[in-house]
Amino acid sequence: xxxxxxxxxxxxxxxxxxxxxxxxxxxxxxxxxxxxxxxxxxxxxxxxxxxxxxxxxxxxxxxxxxxxxxxxxxxxxxxxxxxxxxxxxxxxxxxxxxxxxxxxxxxxxxxxxxxxxx
Numbered sequence: 382x383x384x385x386x387x388x389x390x391x392x393x394x395x396x397x398x399x400x401x402x403x404x405x406x407x408x409x410x411x412x413x414x415x416x417x418x419x420x421x422x423x424x425x426x427x428x429x430x431x432x433x434x435x436x437x438x439x440x441x442x443x444x445x446x447x448x449x450x451x452x453x454x455x456x457x458x459x460x461x462x463x464x465x466x467x468x469x470x471x472x473x474x475x476x477x478x479x480x481x482x483x484x485x486x487x488x489x490x491x492x493x494x495x496x497x498x499x
Contacts, residue, residue: 389405391445478494
């Protein structure tokens with residue numbers, strides 16, 4: 382069984398509704414991307430903007446959670462996101478997303494290691 386916030390996010394991504402994805406996050410959500418520091422950002426509105434672009438680029442995107450674990454303060458989850466780009470090119474991203482904290486059931490902070498598979 383997946384941790385509630387991970388399951389909620391997976392379902393939202395698979396709904397292809399950017400507003401529903403954004404609703405999984407706190408208003409002042411902080412996304413850290415250590416592999417690509419310039420991609421780090423703050424804010425729920427940016428989540429919605431990013432997922433609008435993702436769904437436009439990969440309209441059949443499907444998110445799977447391969448593994449997850451949780452303790453009192455952290456959730457770790459390994460994700461795979463696949464689909465076909467609007468140009469007909471297969472798209473695959475995989476990696477670990479570490480949810481460091483939640484506030485009122487919303488994701489407040491992540492360290493995001495998801496990246497394209499070549």
